[in-house]
Amino acid sequence: MNERVVPEPERRRRRPTKQGTVLSAEVIISTALRLLAQHGAEALTVRRLGAALGADPSAIYRYFHNTDDLLLAIADELIARAQHDWRSTGDWVADLRTIGLRIHAAYQAHPQAALLAAYRTTGRQNEARAVETILGVLRGAGFPDPEAVAIYHAFVDQGLAFAALDAAADALPAPARAADLAVWQRHYARLPAETHPNIAATARLLVTDMRRSGYPLALELLLSAASARLAALKAPPGPA
């Protein structure tokens, strides 16, 4: 591990680069997000980031231990954006629905970054706040701790997993992306009923449905099943 990094709040001396930029963790993160948005995932290299910042690539190592450290910082920033201004309504199902959709939306706004970040556990400030909030909603709803933790896990992972899945579609190189979308019309819509009766019968529905994200329905199903479980827990004497 690299020891050159001084924690951001303790920084005193800020010295411009040869090209005049004044660096900071914040500037580096936002430049990285811009680079990802403009030129795709493969554009995020230390060398190109250095060039975009107007600094020597190695200067980045004064702010982040390595590229992974930088990536985790980016991930935490996305989580922060998802939580921005959120407030509980008192209805736990509505709260979780909103949180789930917000996470998904925040990641969709930066598909290239989402693809890299959605899989990581950062342990940083904003992530911890999100974990705390979601657990609070579930425990406040009346789920006993083991159930609350299990449902927290399913809920969060499902949100992140769909965020990455849908981000990947956006982040795909243009030709591959077009090809994948066209498969449903070009290929599945023309399969004969003899060999693929179920696809043939539903082809039109498939073509329109597969254009959208499957997340909203998956989220709704998760929430309604969780709700049913809670109801069962609150009526302890088992039914016939």
Add this chain to the structure above:
Amino acid sequence: MNERVVPEPERRRRRPTKQGTVLSAEVIISTALRLLAQHGAEALTVRRLGAALGADPSAIYRYFHNTDDLLLAIADELIARAQHDWRSTGDWVADLRTIGLRIHAAYQAHPQAALLAAYRTTGRQNEARAVETILGVLRGAGFPDPEAVAIYHAFVDQGLAFAALDAAADALPAPARAADLAVWQRHYARLPAETHPNIAATARLLVTDMRRSGYPLALELLLSAASARLAALKAPPGPA
């Protein structure tokens, strides 16, 4: 794109390498899978694959256009394996549960290939067979077509999304993977109750639960919610 590749069925001349191996697409794929299984994601490089084969790295480009081509060839195999020997039991919930877990397991067995494959729509034979099967299960259970298609979409995307999420954890470079796992013990388990009461109250549960995949529960919740919807559809006169 590299034009050196001769399609496998047209190959006539098979010439041993200096070290005596006789190459083929099949040998290269299985060696790559062995390399991945034995030494993890970062072991799959053209150079190391060449070394493992007993051949010059560049010889691989006589069989695959580039590394992506090779990885897709590996991935293609996974789709077939997920479906291998599957048979309907007549119980639609049990069938979907099995199919979901099988997809997840097949991808889990080769995480780095899964990461590339889970996001794509190939439209090829094995994929079409899977779509047909799942739609058949849902329509056979009595879901009307629009509902069948919507639930198909949520079900499949959930399976693929979790497959990619869990594969990504396995495919992470060893240090990053260890760091992510440790976060729950090192960091979350020690947050004070004053600032993070819900995390503090459930820390022990979190540490053990987050080690496992969230997919089995998420799948179960999706299936039970779908089941409830079907029951509601079959009892048309609305309840009190």
Add this chain to the structure above:
DNA sequence: CTTTTCAGGTCAATGGCGTTGTCATAAGGT
């Protein structure tokens, strides 16, 4: 206001990677 110090930007080098242009040679059709 001067002196000291050291954070932080720069430079150069290391060892890895995927990929390709070229060459040499042996396999296999004739």
Add this chain to the structure above:
DNA sequence: ACCTTATGACAACGCCATTGACCTGAAAAG
């Protein structure tokens, strides 16, 4: 037995992340 050419080998290119040594100017100390 002869040719053709597919296929393996070699060497080189331009990327990549990372690091150790250095230099310099901003801030702290007096």
